[in-house]
Amino acid sequence: MSAGRLLSVLLLLQSRGRMSARGLADELGVSVRTAYRDLARLQASGVPVYAEPGRAGGYQLVDGYRTRLNGMSEGEARALFLAGLPGPAADLGLAAEVTAARLKLLAALPTGLREEAARTAAVFHLDAPGWYREPEQTSYLTLLVDAVTKQRAIDVHYRRWRAPQEVHRRLRPYGLVLKSGVWYLVAATKNRTATYRVTHILEATLTDEHFDRPKDFDLGAYWTSYLDDFRTRRFTGTATVRLSPRGRRRLPDNLPPEVVRAVDVTATAIGDEGWVEAVIPTESTEHACGELLRLGIDVEVVAPAELRQAMADTVDVLARTYGSARGQRRPAHPPATPTGTTPQTCT
Structure with missing residues (x-):
């Protein structure tokens, strides 16, 4: 039984009022039979769900019943989306907010759902960085979080692969992406939207310039398109x-x-x-x-x-x-390239 799905059922009933089992099943992508089981589980956990018979009937909560997250701060609400990602949340400076948000979320749930959520949290853990490397040091990540959420432009000194290797840019940050333990900033310049590796930002300053993030910009869709383009350009x-x-x-x-x-x-x-x-x-x-x-x-x-x-x-x-002969000692320095030859060795 998914505690997350039960919470979704509860919030759907709370936000939409009366819903049929078929409607719930369609929303959650499960079978009608599973929807009935979820509703029964909610009732068993103490949530006042009742059925209204008839063609216009369905399931709904008793009038006045609400699940509340009392006292949720702006930072805690933002951190709620990272509640299952303690490492990235710490990178973003939201470790304390994540802890507080999770406690308030658990406190707002009925007892049965609270126990289900606690059991789920106890058996899943995310460790984002890959093997055989240390996590990257991201000095300006907190500043970038402020820039993204407050829609403020930044001035950066950035190191890139091609010449000139160090450039200065004014960026309008649209979002942050964590890929295999590496943080990337998606930001716009005057000419285009591009991706920047956060650890390659040598200096960053928050400016007073405010900008409007395009309403039709979808960070997930952009990242998928970026990866497809990267793969195309990568193999030549x-x-x-x-x-x-x-x-x-x-x-x-x-x-x-x-x-x-x-x-x-x-x-x-x-x-x-x-x-x-x-x-x-x-x-x-x-x-x-x-x-x-x-x-x-x-x-x-x-x-x-x-x-x-x-x-x-x-x-x-x-x-x-x-030394190609067995037992031959390694020279103190690599041998010089013979005069007139230029081997195409890889480095």
């Missing part, structure tokens, strides 16, 4: 590779999911030892070289020629750096 080429059985097993732990899917779709068997040949998407020669080297001897690049050459050059430099 392809490579043909050969993988051993072990190399294919190691793919999910070492390369992006797009590469894994491409191998699954295009792999064809070669030889009798389980090797396959496949076509994978690539970002650039340098990037693909670095990623594929993680698989060591379990991968061979067939094409394009520049990627195969970059792999060979990198392996050659590594062999000379560490």
Whole structure:
């Protein structure tokens, strides 16, 4: 039984008055039978729900019954949407508000629903950052929260990937997105709406300029579109590779999911030892070289020629750096590139 769904039933009856079981089922995306069970559970928990028979009948609350969140502050109301996300709430400076909002929400529920909500909270926990890395330090996140909620422009000094690497921008923040433990700011300039990694903001100042967030702007829809565009722009080429059985097993732990899917779709068997040949998407020669080297001897690049050459050059430099003969000592410094050659090694 979902405590969240029971609360939704309660709030629907409170806000809309009389509703049929079919109407509740349609709103909640469940079967009519499930809606009947939810209504019975509400009655059993002490909520005064009664049925009115007839064609115009339905279920409704006893007149005067209200579920109230008494004393909810603006900050607590905002934090309520992060009640299940203690880590991100702390990042946003709302840890105390989340705790207070949850306590007031629990206090406002009937006893049965309160116990159900407590049991649910006890068995789910979100840890947003990925493995093998520390959470990012977001010095200006609290300031950005103020800018987003109060619709005030900010002046930022920002570090980006392409030249010039450091730029100054006036931004009108539309929202914040948490992706795999990394915070991103979605904001508008004079010319366009763009995405900024919060940890790349070197300086930020809240200005006195107020702006109106477009009424038709949908943060979730924008982010979905941004991700689709990013994937399209990210992979600009392809490579043909050969993988051993072990190399294919190691793919999910070492390369992006797009590469894994491409191998699954295009792999064809070669030889009798389980090797396959496949076509994978690539970002650039340098990037693909670095990623594929993680698989060591379990991968061979067939094409394009520049990627195969970059792999060979990198392996050659590594062999000379560490000594190709067993027992040979590692040189104090990496060997110099022979005069007149420019290996396309990946870094």
